[in-house]
Amino acid sequence: MKILIIEDEKDLRDTLVASLAKEKYLLETASDLDSAFEKIAIYDYDCILLDITLPDGSGLDILSKLKTLGKSDNVIILSAKNSLDDKVKGLALGADDYITKPFHVAELNARIKAVFRRKNLDGKNTVEMGNVRLNLEERSLTIDNDAVHLNRKEFDILNYFLLNKNRMISKTALAERVWGDHIDQADNFDFIYYQIKNLRKKLQQAEATVDIKSIYGVGYKLSEK
Known part of the structure; x- marks a missing residue:
């Protein structure tokens, strides 16, 4: 899951990154309006944690x-203001949830997972195709009810494919979703090729009824055999 944290308080921002990284999220940050606008214009996120009070303006902008x-339906507002007006304005603009500082990261994490389930999985914790079943809460894969071990990137890749069944996914989109905006520093996409190769091998060995097909020069597509 790819998350953007828009928060100007460095200590809180660092705490959120350290804590949420343990949940295997891909995390990116912004500390002001300009950097936040730049990121949301270029990248897509599964969830955005948005501070209302920023040094150069309002998070409501x-x-x-x-x-x-x-x-806007994947936004959780973070605010030190326990203000009904802020909450009403934020929810009216489409925010999914609202949490007031200070808060426990465990509670925030639960709300993040709820946003993701509502947005992508109709409230469920699993995504399936053929005999392949991915549990997002446990970050586990079973094929015909047998457990198959995946590393972090393999899991994230398969998750993205399963959320986009039978749709062509470009190498660029896959890289941005799984590796984040640091992909801009990469010279090529060879690292994607090797992760896909290993993931295919594991699916084949477990006799999965789905296959990752290469679309020459463009990307990949997950479909049933």
Whole structure:
């Protein structure tokens, strides 16, 4: 899951990154309006944690922009203000949830997972195709009810494929989703090729009824055999 944290308080931002990284999320950060606008214009996120009070303006301006882009339904507002007006404005702009500082990271994590389930899985914790079943809560894969071990990137790749069944996924989109905006520093996509190769091998050995097909020069597609 790819998350953008928009928060100007460095200590809190660092705490969130350290804590949420333990959940195997792909995390990116922004500390002001300009950097946040730049990221949301280029990248897609499964969840955005949005501080309302930023040094160069209001987080509600970002939320307004997200609404015009059709991306505001995956936002959790973070605010030190226990203000009904802020909450009403944020929810009216399409935010999914609202949490007041200070908060426990465990509670925030539970809300993040709830946003993801509502947005992508109709409230479920699993995604399936053929005899392949991925449990997002446990980060586990079973094929015909037998457990198959995946490393972190293999899991994230398969998760993204299963959320986009039978759809062509470009190498660039896959790289951005699984590796984040640091992909800009890569010279080529060879690292994706090797992860896909290993994932295919594991699926074949477990006799999965799905296959990752290469679309020459473009990307990949997950479909049933």
